[in-house]
Amino acid sequence: xxxxxxxxxxxxxxxxxxxxxxxxxxxxxxxxxxxxxxxxxxxxxxxxxxxxxxxxxxxxxxxxxxxxxxxxxxxxxxxxxxxxxxxxxxxxxxxxxxxxxxxxxxxxxxxxxxxxxxxxxxxxxxxxxxxxxxxxxxxxxxxxxxxxxxxxxxxxxxxxxxxxxxxxxxxxxxxxxxxxxxxxxxxxxxxxxxxxxxxxxxxxxxxxxxxxxxxxxxxxxxxxxxxxxxxxxxxxxx
Numbered sequence: 001x002x003x004x005x006x007x008x009x010x011x012x013x014x015x016x017x018x019x020x021x022x023x024x025x026x027x028x029x030x031x032x033x034x035x036x037x038x039x040x041x042x043x044x045x046x047x048x049x050x051x052x053x054x055x056x057x058x059x060x061x062x063x064x065x066x067x068x069x070x071x072x073x074x075x076x077x078x079x080x081x082x083x084x085x086x087x088x089x090x091x092x093x094x095x096x097x098x099x100x101x102x103x104x105x106x107x108x109x110x111x112x113x114x115x116x117x118x119x120x121x122x123x124x125x126x127x128x129x130x131x132x133x134x135x136x137x138x139x140x141x142x143x144x145x146x147x148x149x150x151x152x153x154x155x156x157x158x159x160x161x162x163x164x165x166x167x168x169x170x171x172x173x174x175x176x177x178x179x180x181x182x183x184x185x186x187x188x189x190x191x192x193x194x195x196x197x198x199x200x201x202x203x204x205x206x207x208x209x210x211x212x213x214x215x216x217x218x219x220x221x222x223x224x225x226x227x228x229x230x231x232x233x234x235x236x237x238x
Contacts, residue, residue: 001041002112004064006104009130010150015049016057017133022116023125026087030069039116040068046080087123091162095171097178098155098192099185100131100147108184115156115177120170123159126177128152144208147187154181155192193229201229 002020009018025031025040045061047054051074062070101108112126119125132150140148156177158170188196190204205212209231216223216233223232 001043001064002104002109003106004061005043005128005130006109006152008060009152010132012130012133013057014133015047015054017046017048018061018130019044019046020128021125022112024116024119024122025068026122030071032068035068037122039113039119041116045072087159092123093160093162093164093167093170094157095167095174096155096157096192096194097174097196098153098188098194099178099181100151100153100187100189101181101184102149102151102186104128104152105184108181111177111180112154115173115180118173118176120166120173121158121160121164123161124170124173125157127155127157129155141208144190144205144212146189146204146206146208151186153189153192156181190229196229201231204229205231 005018005020012018020041020043022039022041025035025038027033027036031040043061045058047057058072062072104112112128115126129152131148131153136148136150138148140146156174158174160167160170164170187203187206188200190201193200193204196203202209212231213234216231217235221233221235223230226232
């Protein structure tokens, strides 16, 4: 499925967005009970346009493999936007690392599958977001976002409940996967930054960082807004 996506995504219409996740199958009404706890790959296609055209556009996706569940149907955008909220209960522990890959090379596919086989928590997962389309045709220097061409943003996410004392092994799982994928990385989207610190900020913004620092100097010279992946001013004042 991942090998199909790497070839299909760059040719997909602008109206079709795609994400995938690799994790252990959770219990729920859409998953056959015999699949609970087994490694699975899910694809989330989102078509913004005429539903009939959308069904034709996603037909190649639905012909690949033998899905254990298919719940593709028209939905309001708000439902899509909040569809994972139920799995993000207050008080849970989360740790993630992300990076941008120009494609899903064979060893990347193998690494994602191996990472899923070695998963340390049923709440953890690897997510991938197909990039490109209309947004990819914007000059990368025109905004702060960064690289916009075809590729995949990969996010490795560990989640575990508060009583679990094994936080270290979950964090290690994320870092091991990130290390395996890093040779293919071209950076990281700033939204997905975690604990990379200043090095992560530089990787996310590249040559645009100097312009952003100049804006910081002008509008927030004391670095009041810093509880994030902060771009500090060139010098602290006040």
